[in-house]
Amino acid sequence: MDFIDFPGEDARRFPFSAGVRHGDLLYLSGQLATDDPAFAGPIGDIEAETRAVMNRLGLVLAASGAGFTDVIRVGIFMTDLGEFERMNGVYRSFFPGPRLPARTCVGIANLLxxxxxxxxxxxxxxxxxxQG
Structure with missing residues (x-):
């Protein structure tokens, strides 16, 4: 197994790896916009938060030699499912092709x-x- 730290951040900042590669599968830990010390968007702006989260996932994917076209499954946790369409608009921009990953979207009470x-x-x- 390979353990991937978040690019450019102190690995000791969080008590988990940004990603773990096992064979040909890469598991990325959940990301929050507030995980990014440079995030200046307002908390509660679902579009800004979604973009920041997807950008952070993209950095971990790139550090692992992958990209969004390699993603096979996504888990989304939202505190307000009423914002689903706005989130989905930003999310969709990261997957422009016709082939999309499997996905679960769950409404939850709160996040860190x-x-x-x-x-x-x-x-x-x-x-x-x-193999041919």
């Missing part, structure tokens, strides 16, 4: 630091050249 959304995902990274 007052965040409105947390997203995790699983990606597949080929470990060898495809």
């Amino acid at each position: 630091r007052g965040a409105s959304i947390e997203i995790d995902c699983v990606a597949r990274i080929a470990t060898s050249a495809p």
Whole structure:
């Protein structure tokens, strides 16, 4: 297994890995916009938070040699499902192709630091050249 730290951050900041690769699967920990020390958007703006979270996931994917086209499953946790369509508009922009990952979206009472959304995902990274 390979343990991936968040690029550019002190690995001791959180008591977990940003990602864990096991074989050709990459499991990314849930991300919050408030996990990013540079996040300046208002908490509660679902579009700003979703964009920040997806950008953080993208950084971990890239550090692992993957991208959003490699994502096979996404888990979304929202404190207000009334914001689903606004979140979905931002989310969709990260997956422009016709093939989309499997996804679960769950409404929950609250998240750490007052965040409105947390997203995790699983990606597949080929470990060898495809067989013909």
